[in-house]
Amino acid sequence: MSISPDAPFGRVIRKLERLVQLGPAERDAIQSLPFKRTDVLPGHYLVREGQVPVDCCILLNGYACRHKTTSSGGRQIVSFHIPGDILDLQHVVLPRADHNVQTISSATVAWVPAAEIKRLALANPVINEALWRDALIDSSIFREWVLNVGRRDAKARIAHMLCEFAARRQAAGLGSTERFELPMSQQQIADATGLTTVHVNRTLFELEREGVISRDKRHVEIANWRLMCQVADFDPAYLHAAV
Amino acid sequence: MSISPDAPFGRVIRKLERLVQLGPAERDAIQSLPFKRTDVLPGHYLVREGQVPVDCCILLNGYACRHKTTSSGGRQIVSFHIPGDILDLQHVVLPRADHNVQTISSATVAWVPAAEIKRLALANPVINEALWRDALIDSSIFREWVLNVGRRDAKARIAHMLCEFAARRQAAGLGSTERFELPMSQQQIADATGLTTVHVNRTLFELEREGVISRDKRHVEIANWRLMCQVADFDPAYLHAAV
DNA sequence: CGTAGGTTTGACTGATCTCAAGTTTGGTGG
DNA sequence: CCACCAAACTTGAGATCAGTCAAACCTACG
CATH class of the missing domain: 2.60.120.10 (Jelly Rolls)
Known part of the structure; x- marks a missing residue:
């Protein structure tokens, strides 16, 4: 069983x-x-x-x-x-x-x-x-992160990080990608994306202003996952069977 | 034998x-x-x-x-x-x-x-x-690359890439770190460091002007390895037994 | 020797950082 | 239940590192 x-x-x-x-x-x-x-x-x-x-x-x-x-x-x-x-x-x-x-x-x-x-x-x-x-999936994720911090602009970079987090959480049966709570502070998002807290803050507002995400405290809502993936340049293939 | x-x-x-x-x-x-x-x-x-x-x-x-x-x-x-x-x-x-x-x-x-x-x-x-x-050493190298493109400025970033290349080559018995030929173009260095060709070019000149490296065609000379490691923020621990 | 790819240079632009000051939030103790 | 505090978040103004565009110059090789 x-x-x-x-x-x-x-x-x-x-x-x-x-x-x-x-x-x-x-x-x-x-x-x-x-x-x-x-x-x-x-x-x-x-x-x-x-x-x-x-x-x-x-x-x-x-x-x-x-x-x-x-x-x-x-x-x-x-x-x-x-x-x-x-x-x-x-x-x-x-x-x-x-x-x-x-x-x-x-x-x-x-x-x-x-x-x-x-x-x-x-x-x-x-x-x-x-x-x-x-x-090896871990390794693949690191490679994607090199690409993320190396070649995406702040908006796509942060959006990509959010997509990966949401997708992995969902794959693990921990909730949906539509609405979830972020455990990390903006400082930690900045440290993950190679940006500064100030810029992360402004960029989150821009994502919100453009209707890609909406936020309330640390809750994030992604109403249009397709749009979010496009903004994030997110393709889950690199997560392999993990998703 | x-x-x-x-x-x-x-x-x-x-x-x-x-x-x-x-x-x-x-x-x-x-x-x-x-x-x-x-x-x-x-x-x-x-x-x-x-x-x-x-x-x-x-x-x-x-x-x-x-x-x-x-x-x-x-x-x-x-x-x-x-x-x-x-x-x-x-x-x-x-x-x-x-x-x-x-x-x-x-x-x-x-x-x-x-x-x-x-x-x-x-x-x-x-x-x-x-x-x-x-x-797993591969994985460790990817993590170091995330740090490299995420948190080092252009000079350290390029120097770090050169240090890693030189150190791994030497560990594999392919020559010394003092003088070696770079197989990659400046375009490829740019693609590895998340910079542009133009900026790689200028930064290589700056490293040369500061006496950290010297170049002739694609040959690189690192006279003072200690200094180079310092500029590059390079600590080979992340290469584990591979070095 | 002609050509393509690689390198170098200059002038200008812009995304992101820095610094600095608020404001909000969540937790803690009275 | 409220007052307080530290941490997190937000906002503004100005600075800078690195990007863009465009052109010239090498140099290896067919």
């Missing part, structure tokens, strides 16, 4: 099921991974650049991001994460963290020993493939 | 040996992969976005890049590749290409059936881990 969404790794399993077909053996194997559950506040660092983590962190609830900084203090968010995302699969095979992972809302995470994930991946070819896909 | 550099996959094996310890079994397995060798001209497309490749492409000689475009025609190079790089490992598990792969010099490539690579990875845990590391 299907996994209860309340089971700790329910969301992770549903995510992996969008990537490969899991049998009962795989679901059981994942459900019986040892883990430590933790509740953390917004802004909590789950991983810091330079650390050598021994546990992998899975986001059970809430939102998080990865970010890096320049030596002059510029901060760049390189990805946002939603419940069900495995936040540092890479530390299974790369010892030292090359970026920070930080929550953007209060969140619940599960810490799983990296060695256990490695063992599971080597023991089970289906899970091996699922994790490969997950990691 | 060690692999002759002339053996078709010699460079790939040496690259993977920087990531994990390969035994004779692994080296043999790689050397006996079936492949088709091809010589191609500069600007040749190896993979096009939207395609469903059945073979994986390994760069034996020459230079290549991956790139994506916006609907308005903007082009963004998302990575450069040097001999020994596996150019589309991702098509082993993700069917549809989300970006283009194109040579930037004349090149020799080997086409290996994706199914063979998958079989080998599932059969051999050491190779499995090596490919994992390779893919």
